[in-house]
Amino acid sequence: MINLQSSISAIENLLLEGSEASLTYAALECRLAIERICYERLRVAHDYISHDDLKRWQPRDIVNILIQEVDSKAASTFTLSVSTEPSPEGSSPPTVEEYEAMEFVPIGTHVGFNPSLLGKLWNALANLALHISVPESKDTPVDRYGDPEKIRAKVSETLDEIRRISAGTLLSSGFGEEVSFYCSCGAKNRRRLSLLKDGQTVSCINPQCDESYEYEEGSLSFGRRTFAIVCRKCGHQRDVPKKKVENLRTDQHVGFDCERCGDQILIQWRPMQAQRTNPK
Numbered sequence: 001m002i003n004l005q006s007s008i009s010a011i012e013n014l015l016l017e018g019s020e021a022s023l024t025y026a027a028l029e030c031r032l033a034i035e036r037i038c039y040e041r042l043r044v045a046h047d048y049i050s051h052d053d054l055k056r057w058q059p060r061d062i063v064n065i066l067i068q069e070v071d072s073k074a075a076s077t078f079t080l081s082v083s084t085e086p087s088p089e090g091s092s093p094p095t096v097e098e099y100e101a102m103e104f105v106p107i108g109t110h111v112g113f114n115p116s117l118l119g120k121l122w123n124a125l126a127n128l129a130l131h132i133s134v135p136e137s138k139d140t141p142v143d144r145y146g147d148p149e150k151i152r153a154k155v156s157e158t159l160d161e162i163r164r165i166s167a168g169t170l171l172s173s174g175f176g177e178e179v180s181f182y183c184s185c186g187a188k189n190r191r192r193l194s195l196l197k198d199g200q201t202v203s204c205i206n207p208q209c210d211e212s213y214e215y216e217e218g219s220l221s222f223g224r225r226t227f228a229i230v231c232r233k234c235g236h237q238r239d240v241p242k243k244k245v246e247n248l249r250t251d252q253h254v255g256f257d258c259e260r261c262g263d264q265i266l267i268q269w270r271p272m273q274a275q276r277t278n279p280k
């Protein structure tokens with residue numbers, strides 16, 4: 001769990017100082033705190049999603065991707081409790097009545113938030129405090145700082161939200177049935193079954209690995225995504241990870257030696273021309 005208390009105190013002190021410069025810095029501290037809140041949820045979820053599958057980077061987008069792909073409750077508030085008496089190993093799951101009769105102790109509270117509200121605050125702080133407005137006409141002054149009262153109001157609103165979220169005592173990476181597979185690099189990849197979609201591409205969670213897999217709902221399996229490259233000299237086939245080729249720019253290539261004859265094989269994206277003859 002990240003400790004937001006240092007950010008909260010810094011923002012409070014800057015608000016007290018109240019100069020234009022301190023208010024501007026307070027807005028920056030608020031934005032950094034929002035990013036920490038959102039990215040910490042991502043860090044906790046990283047067993048379940050690869051960095052390469054995120055695609056969008058604003059704090060709000062990161063949290064929305066987590067809700068869709070890792071944990072539908074990533075931004076919800078709930079308290080986790082455990083029963084004071086463990087159920088004996090091998091016993092059948094308790095009935096609803098038995099659950100209700102058990103005694104539970106709370107372990108911690110996962111505090112939720114509205115990702116789009118945090119995203120709006122994050123954008124508004126930048127617009128008010130961290131950028132200078134583009135003058136609309138010759139008569140509009142180009143000031144050194146943004147409007148101090150507007151910045152103070154937005155910083156105070158954000159501070160309330162940061163304080164509320166800082167009351168959380170637990171960060172959960174979610175619940176629900178998992179499916180897992182081992183990548184050819186050895187990394188164990190896990191996903192929440194209920195959030196997987198047929199045909200979805202899942203990148204290996206190992207940041208150094210180029211492998212990605214396509215999920216097939218019918219068989220609950222993950223198929224390796226590859227291009228089959230056949231050596232023109234000896235006919236030996238090698239399966240090259242699709243991601244390795246997809247990430248190439250047009251002027252780059254990947255190369256490897258044929259495992260059977262040793263010839264060097266290069267792969268590169270090339271523009272291709274197609275032409276249809278006009279029947280007239």
Ligand SMILES: [Zn+2]
Pocket residue numbers: 183184185186187204205206209210211
């Ligand atoms: Zn891997």
Ligand SMILES: [Zn+2]
Pocket residue numbers: 231232233234235236258259260261262263
């Ligand atoms: Zn060969």
